[in-house]
Amino acid sequence: MADEKQKINLNRVSMPKQEPGVRARNFNEVAQGYTMEMAMEEASRCIQCKKRNCVEGCPVNVQIPDFILALRDGQMWDAARILKGDNALPGICGRVCPQESQCEAVCTLAKKGAPIAIGRLERYVADWERAQNDKPKPEVAPPTGKKVAVVGSGPAGLTAAADLAKMGHQVTLFEALHVAGGVLMYGIPQFRLPKEIVQGEVEYVKSLGVELVLDSVIGKIETVDELLADYDAAFLALGAGAPMFLNLPGENLSGIYSANEFLTRTNLMKAYLFPEYDTPIKVGKKVAVIGAGNVAMDSARCALRQGAEEVYIVYRRSRAEMPARMEELENAEEEGVIFKLLTNPKQFFGDENGWVKSMECYEMELGEPDESGRRRPVKKEGSEFIMEVDTVVSALGTYPNPLVPSTTPDMEISKKGTIVADEENGKTSKPKVWAGGDIVTGAATVISAMGAGKRAAAAIDKYLKDT
Ligand code: FAD
Numbered sequence: 001m002a003d004e005k006q007k008i009n010l011n012r013v014s015m016p017k018q019e020p021g022v023r024a025r026n027f028n029e030v031a032q033g034y035t036m037e038m039a040m041e042e043a044s045r046c047i048q049c050k051k052r053n054c055v056e057g058c059p060v061n062v063q064i065p066d067f068i069l070a071l072r073d074g075q076m077w078d079a080a081r082i083l084k085g086d087n088a089l090p091g092i093c094g095r096v097c098p099q100e101s102q103c104e105a106v107c108t109l110a111k112k113g114a115p116i117a118i119g120r121l122e123r124y125v126a127d128w129e130r131a132q133n134d135k136p137k138p139e140v141a142p143p144t145g146k147k148v149a150v151v152g153s154g155p156a157g158l159t160a161a162a163d164l165a166k167m168g169h170q171v172t173l174f175e176a177l178h179v180a181g182g183v184l185m186y187g188i189p190q191f192r193l194p195k196e197i198v199q200g201e202v203e204y205v206k207s208l209g210v211e212l213v214l215d216s217v218i219g220k221i222e223t224v225d226e227l228l229a230d231y232d233a234a235f236l237a238l239g240a241g242a243p244m245f246l247n248l249p250g251e252n253l254s255g256i257y258s259a260n261e262f263l264t265r266t267n268l269m270k271a272y273l274f275p276e277y278d279t280p281i282k283v284g285k286k287v288a289v290i291g292a293g294n295v296a297m298d299s300a301r302c303a304l305r306q307g308a309e310e311v312y313i314v315y316r317r318s319r320a321e322m323p324a325r326m327e328e329l330e331n332a333e334e335e336g337v338i339f340k341l342l343t344n345p346k347q348f349f350g351d352e353n354g355w356v357k358s359m360e361c362y363e364m365e366l367g368e369p370d371e372s373g374r375r376r377p378v379k380k381e382g383s384e385f386i387m388e389v390d391t392v393v394s395a396l397g398t399y400p401n402p403l404v405p406s407t408t409p410d411m412e413i414s415k416k417g418t419i420v421a422d423e424e425n426g427k428t429s430k431p432k433v434w435a436g437g438d439i440v441t442g443a444a445t446v447i448s449a450m451g452a453g454k455r456a457a458a459a460i461d462k463y464l465k466d467t
Contacts (some may be wrong), residue, residue: 010113013042015120024304024335027190027272031095039124043072045109046116053106054118059451060159062086064103064118071125077136080129083122084138088162088205089155089450091130091197092184094123097447098325130200138208141168146464149174149231150210151218151404154182155446156437157237158205159453160460164235165208167461172231173210176217179268182239184446186268187260189298191305192328195267219403224411224433232467233432233460236419237453238404240438244396246290250348251394255284255356259291259299259395266302284390285309288359290345291395292322297329299393300337308391311337316344316364316377342366344377346384348392359387398443408433418442426456434460 016032017023023030034042046068054064063082070079083090099105099119107115129135146169150161153175161173179185181198206212218224227234243258245251262281265271269279283306289299292315300311313332315322318341322329333339342364351357363383366375405413412420412429419428419435426434436452438444 020334091126152237153180156449163457236435296395425459
């Protein structure tokens with residue numbers, strides 16, 4: 001046993017990446033993925049713990065040691081089946097989940113060295129399966145005769161739709177946009193999450209029998225009450241896609257974007273391929289991105305790739321408080337994004353044509369912790385200075401679009417505009433209606449939205465069986 005222990009490699013197999021200088025100018029995927037040999041070597045580090053902390057650390061409870069064991073032994077179809085048993089979107093999660101604060105954070109190996117690279121292995125298995133031609137038909141329960149409407153096709157809606165379809169219910173998935181995937185399509189850039197991966201997983205959900213209806217804004221074409229006349233239950237997975245603004249003088253100048261607009265134009269409308277795609281975007285030479293979450297990092301890295309010469313992350317706290325995933329922060333830094341910390345904008349100035357040309361900022365310092373537990377940024381009086389910029393992207397956060405809440409009068413809505421739903425099962429105050437994902441929690445993560453979709457699907461299934 002002692003010998004066995006000594007054999008464990010405490011270092012993970014590293015992931016090949018495009019070189020920073022090269023990748024900062026293209027939209028191809030940054031992380032290139034493991035080869036079969038690398039994946040098997042990494043899988044063989046897993047010590048198959050009896051107490052499966054990693055499974056508990058995963059919000060959708062993927063049977064992680066089991067799929068890793070199958071992968072280690074070269075049983076690839078088994079690995080894919082085990083993974084997909086709990087997670088309909090493994091290619092997506094393997095790329096964008098914050099594993100470092102979930103499954104990998106509680107990996108036993110993390111106590112002594114590097115945890116198993118669970119996300120990278122998940123990605124490897126998902127990509128392997130996607131590349132196979134003769135995929136086995138997914139198992140679906142016999143039809144129950146019950147109909148469920150799922151509104152919103154982001155990770156929460158896709159997960160709930162997949163689980164409900166597997167349970168034998170007839171599922172219609174309504175999506176406002178012309179393409180399914182939510183933030184996975186319009187927000188997260190191609191170089192982190194290629195769109196063919198998202199669409200491959202949407203196709204899998206459709207292969208379970210889910211009917212996808214695009215270009216359908218619920219609340220406009222039909223209200224939730226009108227939907228309920230045709231369906232036995234509804235799951236609302238509308239996300240939190242409305243941008244917050246700075247509310248500062250000069251914010252309406254041309255060249256100042258919300259991150260939502262900037263990223264939607266860039267990613268969904270493929271502005272970076274203009275004129276091949278007919279959505280242009282104007283990215284200047286000096287770009288300031290306000291904020292320091294994943295959305296800010298994505299905006300900064302998109303700006304670089306669209307020709308900006310200097311890109312700044314302007315953040316009012318310090319590096320320790322930056323909410324972005326460490327990996328994305330490091331990627332941005334390697335690519336040349338400059339971090340201007342303890343800095344907050346005061347106002348914007350424009351040129352004679354109404355385009356932003358500079359931004360006045362305050363220097364900040366950290367005071368006592370606020371209600372979020374982070375030290376409160378306090379402005380240093382008299383510290384104002386001017387930054388020359390020709391593009392500004394504000395990535396301050398988002399809130400829910402009020403359309404469905406305002407057209408569904410008897411459903412409880414919080415002061416923040418989120419739908420009030422039971423944390424355990426997603427039940428709202430309105431009969432026959434469940435909700436989950438960012439529309440309930442406010443902006444969060446892909447996997448937490450998926451977990452909410454899973455729990456709501458189980459609750460809807462129980463309700464449909466009991467009625
Ligand atoms: P969404 O993904 O927002 O999907 C909601 C869907 O509902 C949308 O397609 C929308 O069009 C549709 N919809 C809305 N209203 C209606 C209506 N009335 N009728 C019909 N359809 C409607 N999380 C991570 O875990 N890792 C990351 O690296 C990460 N990076 C991010 C980067 C960016 C730029 C952004 C914006 C977010 C990022 N997140 C990340 C957060 C994550 O993407 C979200 O938490 C997650 O997508 C929420 O899922 P959802 O299903 O609740 O909503």
